[in-house]
Amino acid sequence: MDNTLHHILHGCKLAGELRANLPNMAREPHLLLDACKEIVNTFNKAIHGFISQSSPQAPMIFSEDFSGAHLDLAMRDMDLLHEGGHSQKDLYSALGLPGPSFGTTTASGYATTQTMEAETIAGSSITGRRPSDPSIKRLKQKRKDDVGMHTIRVPAPAGNTEVQPDDGFTWRKYGQKDILGSSFPRSYYRCTHKSFYGCNAKKKVQRLNEDPSTYEVTYIGSHSCKTTTMPVGIPAVMQMEALVPGKADTRAPPSNPSTSIHLGSWLTSNMEGSQMGMNTGEHAGEDVDFLVTDLADAMFNSVGSGSSTIDAIFQINQEK
C-alpha cells in the first residue's frame, strides 16, 4: 500500500508541476503530451497496486473507461480545441494506449457529480411536511455526509454578471437562502426532471463575496435523466469556464467566454457517468469510484493552490 500511495503522491506532484508550467507548455504540445503520459503512467502504477489489493472488477472500470473512452473524448476535444493538433491515433500511440475504434462517441458521462448515496435518495428529498400534521415527520436530512458533492467555480457569462452560468442541464429552483458571512444569497436547484425520471441531481449556486462575477456551484448527486441541452458528445460541464481562484490573469481572453474546459470536473463527471452506465448495482466498484474521482480531483483541482483550468491553454473554435 505504501508503494501505491507513493505512486499517487508522485503523480500528484507531477500534475502539480504540469499545472505550474501549463502556460509555457501550452506552446509545446509534445512536451505537454510527455508530461501527461508520465502522469498517466504514474497513476497506472498506482492502479496496478490497487489491482493487486482490491477486487478484480474495480480496476477494469478505471483502466477501460479512463484510459480508453475518456481519453478518446479528451483527445477528441483537444483536437477541436487545437487546430492542426495531433491526430487522436498519434496521441494514443504516444501514450502507449490501444485506443478505441475511432469514429464512435461515448454517450455516457453527463452526470455532473459523483453518485449520491441511495440512502440520501430515498430519504430527505421526497418527504413532504405538513404543518397541520405533526405526525408526519421528514426523514433525516443528510448534511455533512454529502457523498458526491463537487464544487466548481464558474464565471458569470460575459456582459452580464448578474446571470448565473448555464451548465447545460435544466434546473428548477426550489429555494434561496441568505448565508451568514456572504453578501449574496445562495440558490438551491434540483433537476427539472426529478418528477419524471427520479433524477436526484441538485446544485447550490453561491455568488462569491470576493469576486461577484464568479459563482461557486456545488453539485450534489448525479443526473439519472441524462438530459442536457448541450450537443451530444460534449459533457455539459465542459461548457463552463472554471477559474483559478485569485489568478485572474490566467483566464482565457474574454473573446470566448463560455467555451472552455474544467478538466478536473470533466474527468470526474465522465468517469462517473460511465461508471453509472456499467455498474449493475454491485458495490464492488465503489471504492474505485471514489478513487477515480479523487485522482481526477487530485490531478486537476487539489494539487497546488487551486483548481486547474485548461482554458488558459486552448481555446475552443466555437461553431467550427
Added chain:
DNA sequence: CGCATTTGACCCCG
C-alpha cells in the same frame, strides 16, 4: 393552464 420562481416557515444537524 401549466410550469417556474419566490418566499416564509419548518426541520435537522452541529
Added chain:
DNA sequence: CGGGGTCAAATGCG
C-alpha cells in the same frame, strides 16, 4: 440554539 437545507403555497409568466 442558530445556520443551512427543504418544503409548498402564492405568485408570475408565457
